[in-house]
Amino acid sequence: MSKDALPHRGNLVAAVAWMGLALLGFSLFAIAGREAGRELPTLQIMLWRGPISLVMLLVIALVTGARPKTERISVHAARSLLHFAAQFSWLTALALIPLAELFALEFTAPLWVAVLAPLVLKERLTASRMAAAALGFAGVLVVIQPGSGTISAGTVLGLLSALGFATAMLATKTLMRTDSAFTILVYMMVIQSVLSTILGLPGFVMPTATTLLWLVAIAVAGLVSHFSLAQAFSRADAILVAPMDFLRLPLIAAVGAFFYGEALDPIIMLGAVIIVTANLVNIRGERRKT
Secondary structure (H helix, E strand, O other): OOOOHHHHHHHHHHHHHHHHHHHHHHHHHHHHHHHHOOOOOHHHHHHHHHHHHHHHHHHHHHHHOOOOOOOOHHHHHHHHHHHHHHHHHHHHHHOOOOHHHHHHHHOOHHHHHHHHHHHHOOOOOOHHHHHHHHHHHHHHHHHHOHHHOOOOHHHHHHHHHHHHHHHHHHHHHHHOOOOOHHHHHHHHHHHHHHHHHHHHHHHOOOOOHHHHHHHHHHHHHHHHHHHHHHHHHHHOOHHHHHHHHOOHHHHHHHHHHHHHOOOOOHHHHHHHHHHHHHHHHHHHHHHHHO
């Protein structure tokens, strides 16, 4: 084995470890969100998540010395509003549709990015992006089964959340040219905390001790999962890391079946496989381009 292969293998092992932590974090976030939603409406969940996350970020700042410096407040505000709307839609859909369906719809976000990036960021619309988007949206049609009757509100909210997360990703991409990931997180939590307080305070409900623990779990799992995902992508190529991220689908389907008795709908799983395949086509195309 060459000397160069050892650090590469070490990075890959680290990426797999970080992805494992991210998968656990995303699963815990879904479970905690659904459990907290048994007692609290979505705005109340978001009202609690923001301040809890801010306290965690403050601790990180004190330990690491990181400082959230920016000269692009307007872009941060726009991104935070988009993410707030997407998060609200996602948390609301969490109680309305099976976990596997929600996560399958969420995975269309990178495909929306591929379609919108040429319009928003003036990137090139390549053949691979067009093919991936067409395949992915075909998978969406399989998941939502429009010919089977009325499309549920949860499905519509799941799609809207994916679109919202995609536009937030585009804003993140522009912000990362000048600002750190820590800065983006801090401003997002500050802006969202203010917004959720304004909207949620009139109907404020003091949660029970059990629900409060679930709210803390939401904040912890959210930060840990996204931090771990970023760490994984920093240690290995996207073409290797992204397929591991897609393991969220079978994992959350198993969580839904085990904890909530959700049947594994073969149609939804087929649509999910098509959406994941579309993402892999897009990733492969982007790697060839670079």
